Amino acid sequence: MTTFQSLFARSLLFAVGLLALPHASFASPGDDRPGAVYTMSNGADGNRVLVFHRHAGGGLQWAGSYPTGGLGTGASLGDQGALASSGDGRWLLAVNAASNELSVFAVRRDALVLTDIVPSGGENPLSVAIDANLVYVLNAGGAAGSTDNISGFYLSPLGRLQALPGSTQALSAANTGPAEISFALHGDQLVVTEKNTNRLDQFAVDESGVAGAVHSSPSSGATPFGFAISRSGLLVVSEAPGSALSSYWLHPDATLSGVTASLADHQGAACWVVLSKNERFAYTANAGGNDISGYRVTPDGSLTLLADGGVTGVADKHPLDLAVTEDGRFLYSLNTVSQTIVGFRIGADGSLTRVSDTSGVPASAAGLVAR
Numbered sequence: 001m002t003t004f005q006s007l008f009a010r011s012l013l014f015a016v017g018l019l020a021l022p023h024a025s026f027a028s029p030g031d032d033r034p035g036a037v038y039t040m041s042n043g044a045d046g047n048r049v050l051v052f053h054r055h056a057g058g059g060l061q062w063a064g065s066y067p068t069g070g071l072g073t074g075a076s077l078g079d080q081g082a083l084a085s086s087g088d089g090r091w092l093l094a095v096n097a098a099s100n101e102l103s104v105f106a107v108r109r110d111a112l113v114l115t116d117i118v119p120s121g122g123e124n125p126l127s128v129a130i131d132a133n134l135v136y137v138l139n140a141g142g143a144a145g146s147t148d149n150i151s152g153f154y155l156s157p158l159g160r161l162q163a164l165p166g167s168t169q170a171l172s173a174a175n176t177g178p179a180e181i182s183f184a185l186h187g188d189q190l191v192v193t194e195k196n197t198n199r200l201d202q203f204a205v206d207e208s209g210v211a212g213a214v215h216s217s218p219s220s221g222a223t224p225f226g227f228a229i230s231r232s233g234l235l236v237v238s239e240a241p242g243s244a245l246s247s248y249w250l251h252p253d254a255t256l257s258g259v260t261a262s263l264a265d266h267q268g269a270a271c272w273v274v275l276s277k278n279e280r281f282a283y284t285a286n287a288g289g290n291d292i293s294g295y296r297v298t299p300d301g302s303l304t305l306l307a308d309g310g311v312t313g314v315a316d317k318h319p320l321d322l323a324v325t326e327d328g329r330f331l332y333s334l335n336t337v338s339q340t341i342v343g344f345r346i347g348a349d350g351s352l353t354r355v356s357d358t359s360g361v362p363a364s365a366a367g368l369v370a371r
Helices: 003-020
Strands: 035-040 048-054 060-067 083-085 091-096 101-107 112-119 125-131 134-139 149-155 161-163 178-184 189-194 199-204 215-218 224-229 234-239 244-250 256-258 270-275 281-286 291-297 303-305 319-324 330-335 340-346 352-359 366-370
Touching (some): 035 083, 060 112, 060 352, 083 366, 091 366, 112 161, 134 178, 178 224, 189 224, 234 270, 234 291, 244 270, 244 291, 281 319, 319 366
Parallel strands (some): 125 178
Antiparallel strands (some): 048 060, 091 101, 125 134, 178 189, 189 199, 244 256, 281 291, 291 303, 340 352
């Protein structure tokens, strides 16, 4: 059986297996908890996923912590996407940067169930992406003899990960300081940002789920960091030193065309990026400005600031990861210095209204997913 035939057969099993799993939601019929928010402790003595119920008004309620079976670094990862959720919300993936492992959880009605933990295919995994039953992890390297790479896995219907032969690909160089990996163009490409080299990487993904060699392009500005990608292939990337956002169109041949170049938000250290669910607005967390900047996204991919001064919402100290709920109503900000998660209601005009404050998050926390 070829790799493609094998993956096709497994995809059928995956689809059938989904029918047998319970609904993946931290909610019960008639209650006021429409979803959940997840982060992870990234603890050096044992990494854990931290779960909060999300109430109808956007408030969060502590719901428990779940060991990943691996180790965190106990410090900032300098990344985006340390946690990832499957599109249907049934699976949650977490990187264990210090033990070089990737963990999978099944999302049950009232708990997370650890289903697998495997080597990440490299050293220092920072970011993970999932598209249906295909998973890729970004490994930042750093250890003697290790390289910066991406590595792919097949996720089975039972939540087990199997490494994809031939899927491990090097980035453009060693010590690139990568920050994030994500699927694009309906799973046909992967995108990675390289902070140290000021480059944007694309990898074509074939029908077997195997990524090809890197195709690297220069970033509009220095230190490209977090990014978000629209369904039609608009790539919106933050640039930390200039506290700016740039936009590009992705093309099937793994090339880029620039649209808006380095539009500053007049704040400090724009690093993490999300799109609203209707893809009309982009938001970036400004770690140096302790706030969030919103941008209007036009159909041609151009960006304009929602507010002249650049401040759309005031977060707490040192906002990091951002996440938007599946219903598109709320945006959450992980703030590591103040050790909080702050929630905002997203207005029809892209405005942000602060609606919740949750304290007690570890200073080492990394990753944010909102359902």
